[in-house]
Amino acid sequence: MNNRITLYxxxxxxxxxxxxGGGHDIINYAxxxxxxxxxxxxxxxxxxxxxxxxxxxxxxAKAKGLSGRRLLVNGRGMLFLFSTPGTYEFxxxxxxxxxxxxxxGNGKIVDISRNVPAPKVGETSVKVQPRAPAxxxxxxxxxxxxxxxxxxAVTVTYDRFLHYGS
Numbered sequence: 336m337n338n339r340i341t342l343y344x345x346x347x348x349x350x351x352x353x354x355x356g357g358g359h360d361i362i363n364y365a366x367x368x369x370x371x372x373x374x375x376x377x378x379x380x381x382x383x384x385x386x387x388x389x390x391x392x393x394x395x396a397k398a399k400g401l402s403g404r405r406l407l408v409n410g411r412g413m414l415f416l417f418s419t420p421g422t423y424e425f426x427x428x429x430x431x432x433x434x435x436x437x438x439x440g441n442g443k444i445v446d447i448s449r450n451v452p453a454p455k456v457g458e459t460s461v462k463v464q465p466r467a468p469a470x471x472x473x474x475x476x477x478x479x480x481x482x483x484x485x486x487x488a489v490t491v492t493y494d495r496f497l498h499y500g501s
Contacts, residue, residue, distance in 0.1 A: 377414055379473060379493040381437070381444075382483050386475065388414040388493070401474060402429035412475040414493065420468035427453055428460040433477035437485065438465035444489045445469050450477045 379386045387410060391397050397415050401407060417423060420440055427434075430453040438446040446465035454460045473491065 377493045379412065379414060379491065381473070381491050382485055382489050384483050386410060386412045386473075388412040388473070390414045390416060392416050400425070401434065403431070405431055407432065407434065407474075407476045409476065412473055415472040415474075417470050417472075420470040422464045422466075422468055423472065424462050424464045425472065426460045426462045427451060430454065430460070434474050435477055435480040436463060437473040437475065437480060437491070438467070438469035439471040439473060439491050440467060440469045442490055442492065444485060444487050444491060446487065447480045447485060449480050 375390050377388050377390050379388050389412075391400065391413060400415070401413055407413075425436055425448075433450050433452045436448040436451055437444055438448070445467040446469070448463040448465075451461055451463055471491070471493075479485075
């Protein structure tokens with residue numbers, strides 16, 4: 336019994352050190368429940384604006400994204416993190432509202448897919464890709480990119496592990 340408790344405590348310490356010490360890549364491969372415990376939220380700042388976002392790291396969560404939701408509350412978004420830059424394809428399967436997709440590479444906007452429409456019943460889902468490789472993708476309500484006057488090369492900052500209240 337004492338061995339189990341010891342292993343549990345050592346595991347918690349290792350995960351805590353990896354998180355606090357900047358070993359964020361280790362966390363990306365941790366079990367889902369561990370990632371959830373460490374937070375799936377962040378504060379993103381873009382062009383003087385602040386968003387509260389959900390952070391998606393796993394392939395399963397990235398594939399689902401905002402699908403099935405009825406709306407995206409103003410001032411909220413979803414952030415997708417990738418371990419390597421690429422021209423990842425995003426689709427609008429089961430989306431109920433249009434969005435702006437902001438493609439980010441090395442902390443700067445590399446492309447923006449504006450007002451990407453949700454498919455109507457019986458339509459094929461729209462698929463979009465950035466013009467340049469991105470390592471982070473930010474989804475926001477349609478029109479936000481225009482409202483905030485976002486363009487390529489605008490800097491985007493975020494704290495992956497900053498928790499905020501629901």
